[in-house]
Amino acid sequence: MIWQGVYTAAQNGAGETASDIFSGAGLTTLIGMAVVFSVLLLLTLVFKLFGLLMHRAPKPAAAPAAPAAVPSPAAAGPHGVSPEIAAVIAGAVAAMEPEGVHYQVRRVVPAASSGQHPTWAQAGLLEQTRPF
Amino acid sequence: MGAFWDSLLKLWNESGLARLLNFSGGGWKNLIMIAVALVLIYLAVKKQYEPLLLLPIAFGMLLVNLPLSGIMDPQQNMLVPLTAEELEHFQQGIFDQVYPVLEQGGQYYWQHFETGGLMWYLYQGVKFGIYPPLIFLGIGCMTDFGPLLSNPKSFLLGAAAQLGIFFTFFGARALGLLEPVLAPVFGQIDITFDLKEAASIAIIGGADGPTAIYLTSKLAPHLLGAIAVAAYSYMALVPVIQPPIMKLLTTRKERAVVMQQLRPVSKTERILFPILVTLICVLLLPSAAPLIGMLMLGNLFRESGVVERINKTAQNELMNIVTIFLGVTVGATANAYVFLQPKTVLIIVLGLIAFSVGTAGGVLLGKLMYLVTGGKVNPLIGSAGVSAVPMAARVSQKVGQQENPQNFLLMHAMGPNVAGVLGSAVAAGVLLALFG
Structure with a gap:
C-alpha cells in the first residue's frame, strides 16, 4: 500500500519533523476510524436487514399439537398454583428454617410483576447488578 | 579450611541473592521489580483486580526478576571450533565432547546446544500469536x-469506543x-515511540487483553510486559474511570431514559451471526482473521448446540490452560531492564488516556443516537463499547440506576459491550495491516 512506504520511511526516524509526525499519525487515525466504522456499519446494515427478513418470513403452519394436559380445576390450588408448585415452595421454605423453628405455609399467591419485567427476571437482574 | 571458605564464597558469588544485593551491578532494579510484582499480587488477590490474568502476570514478573534463575533464557545454538587435539581425536573416531560435529568450509565445529528456560519455551505461544486467539475461542464460547x-x-457504539x-x-x-x-528539566530522555510502539500502546484503549497482547507481541514485543500490566489494571479500574466521564458528558434527563425491551433473537440468527461476521470481516481485513475467526468459531460452538463437549472444553479447560501459559509468560517479559524505563510510566499514562477517550467516544455517539431517535437510546450504553465484558455494561447499568432505580440497562449495554470486542479486533487488524 502507498502509505506503508511512507510509514516505513518515517519509522526509520530519519529527520522526522513535527509536520511528518502529525500528518502521519493523523492519517492513521482517520484511516483507522474510517475502516472500523465502515466494517461495523456494514455489519449493522447486514444484521438489521437480517432481522427484518427473519421477522417478515411467514411462520410455517403449526402442526396440530397433541392436546396438552390441562390440570383439572380441582388439582390446581387457589390463585392457579398447582399442588406440585406449592409442595416445592413448602420444601424450599423448610430448607431455610433456622434450628428449632418450624414454618407452616398457609397460602401461596403469585406475586404481581412490577414494571416491564416479570418478577423472576427482575430478581435475576437485581442479583447481577448488586453493588460492586 | 581455606578451601572450605573459598568454596562457600564461590557458592555465595554465584547465588541470586548476591546478585540482588550487588547494588552497583544493577541488583537494585531487580529488587524494585520484585516489589512491583508483590504489589500486583496483592492487587490481584486482595482487591481482585482481574485476578485470572494479573496473578500469573505478577508471578511471572517475580520469577524473571530473581537473578540467575535463567527462566526466560533463550535456547542457544553455538558453533565452537574444534581444537587441534580434538580434531585429531575426531579423525580417529573419538569424540571429546557430547555435542555433534559440523563441517563447514573445511572447518570443524562442535554444535553446542544450550536448553532455554521454561518460560522461554512457553513464551513461543505468545511470540507466534497462538495463545491470544485461543483465549478468543473461549471468549466466543462464553x-x-x-x-x-x-x-x-450497538455495532456503531462499539465502533465509536475505539x-x-x-x-x-x-x-x-x-x-x-x-x-x-523536557530536556532542560529531565536531561536527555527518550520518550519517542515509533509507529509500531505507538500502535501497541494505543491498543490498550480497546480494553481487550488478548487483543492487546496479540498486537504487541507482533509489533513491539519489548513493551509486552508494561502494556499487559497497564491493560489489565485499567480493565479492573473501569468502575472507577468510567462513571465521572459518563456523568460529565450526559444530562440527568439523558441518563434516565428507559429503553424499549429488546426483541427475541431466533436460533437461526444466532447460528448465522458468527458465519456472516467471519466472512465479512476477514474478507475486508484479512489480518484480523486469527482473532475474529477464533472468536466466531467459539460462538458457533456455543450457538450450534451440537458440539457441547468441545464447547465446554474450550470455555473451561482450554481457556484455563492457555490463560496460565499466557499470563505467566507475558509477566516473564517484564524484566528490570525493559520495565524500569521512563517509557513505562508514559505507557501507563497513555493507557489511561486511551480508556478515557474510548469511553467518551462511545457516550458521545450515544448522545447523537439519543437525538436522532428522539430520546429512545440512553447515551450511557455507549460507554459499554469499551470492551471490558461484562464490567463496562454493569457500569452503564449502575450509573443509569442512580438516576432511575427502575431502569435496567444491563442487557441494552451488553450489545455495545460485545460489539466492542469485535471493534477492538478490527482496530487491531487495521494496525497490523498498516504496521505489521
Missing part, C-alpha cells in the same frame, strides 16, 4: 451476542516532540 443482534445499532485507540496512537507519536521541551 459470549451471548443476542443483545447485539436484537439491536444492531476512538480511544487512535487518539492515543496520535498522542503517543506526538510525545516525542516534547523531548527538547
Whole structure:
C-alpha cells in the first residue's frame, strides 16, 4: 500500500519533523476510524436487514399439537398454583428454617410483576447488578 | 579450611541473592521489580483486580526478576571450533565432547546446544500469536451476542469506543516532540515511540487483553510486559474511570431514559451471526482473521448446540490452560531492564488516556443516537463499547440506576459491550495491516 512506504520511511526516524509526525499519525487515525466504522456499519446494515427478513418470513403452519394436559380445576390450588408448585415452595421454605423453628405455609399467591419485567427476571437482574 | 571458605564464597558469588544485593551491578532494579510484582499480587488477590490474568502476570514478573534463575533464557545454538587435539581425536573416531560435529568450509565445529528456560519455551505461544486467539475461542464460547443482534445499532457504539485507540496512537507519536521541551528539566530522555510502539500502546484503549497482547507481541514485543500490566489494571479500574466521564458528558434527563425491551433473537440468527461476521470481516481485513475467526468459531460452538463437549472444553479447560501459559509468560517479559524505563510510566499514562477517550467516544455517539431517535437510546450504553465484558455494561447499568432505580440497562449495554470486542479486533487488524 502507498502509505506503508511512507510509514516505513518515517519509522526509520530519519529527520522526522513535527509536520511528518502529525500528518502521519493523523492519517492513521482517520484511516483507522474510517475502516472500523465502515466494517461495523456494514455489519449493522447486514444484521438489521437480517432481522427484518427473519421477522417478515411467514411462520410455517403449526402442526396440530397433541392436546396438552390441562390440570383439572380441582388439582390446581387457589390463585392457579398447582399442588406440585406449592409442595416445592413448602420444601424450599423448610430448607431455610433456622434450628428449632418450624414454618407452616398457609397460602401461596403469585406475586404481581412490577414494571416491564416479570418478577423472576427482575430478581435475576437485581442479583447481577448488586453493588460492586 | 581455606578451601572450605573459598568454596562457600564461590557458592555465595554465584547465588541470586548476591546478585540482588550487588547494588552497583544493577541488583537494585531487580529488587524494585520484585516489589512491583508483590504489589500486583496483592492487587490481584486482595482487591481482585482481574485476578485470572494479573496473578500469573505478577508471578511471572517475580520469577524473571530473581537473578540467575535463567527462566526466560533463550535456547542457544553455538558453533565452537574444534581444537587441534580434538580434531585429531575426531579423525580417529573419538569424540571429546557430547555435542555433534559440523563441517563447514573445511572447518570443524562442535554444535553446542544450550536448553532455554521454561518460560522461554512457553513464551513461543505468545511470540507466534497462538495463545491470544485461543483465549478468543473461549471468549466466543462464553459470549451471548443476542443483545447485539436484537439491536444492531450497538455495532456503531462499539465502533465509536475505539476512538480511544487512535487518539492515543496520535498522542503517543506526538510525545516525542516534547523531548527538547523536557530536556532542560529531565536531561536527555527518550520518550519517542515509533509507529509500531505507538500502535501497541494505543491498543490498550480497546480494553481487550488478548487483543492487546496479540498486537504487541507482533509489533513491539519489548513493551509486552508494561502494556499487559497497564491493560489489565485499567480493565479492573473501569468502575472507577468510567462513571465521572459518563456523568460529565450526559444530562440527568439523558441518563434516565428507559429503553424499549429488546426483541427475541431466533436460533437461526444466532447460528448465522458468527458465519456472516467471519466472512465479512476477514474478507475486508484479512489480518484480523486469527482473532475474529477464533472468536466466531467459539460462538458457533456455543450457538450450534451440537458440539457441547468441545464447547465446554474450550470455555473451561482450554481457556484455563492457555490463560496460565499466557499470563505467566507475558509477566516473564517484564524484566528490570525493559520495565524500569521512563517509557513505562508514559505507557501507563497513555493507557489511561486511551480508556478515557474510548469511553467518551462511545457516550458521545450515544448522545447523537439519543437525538436522532428522539430520546429512545440512553447515551450511557455507549460507554459499554469499551470492551471490558461484562464490567463496562454493569457500569452503564449502575450509573443509569442512580438516576432511575427502575431502569435496567444491563442487557441494552451488553450489545455495545460485545460489539466492542469485535471493534477492538478490527482496530487491531487495521494496525497490523498498516504496521505489521
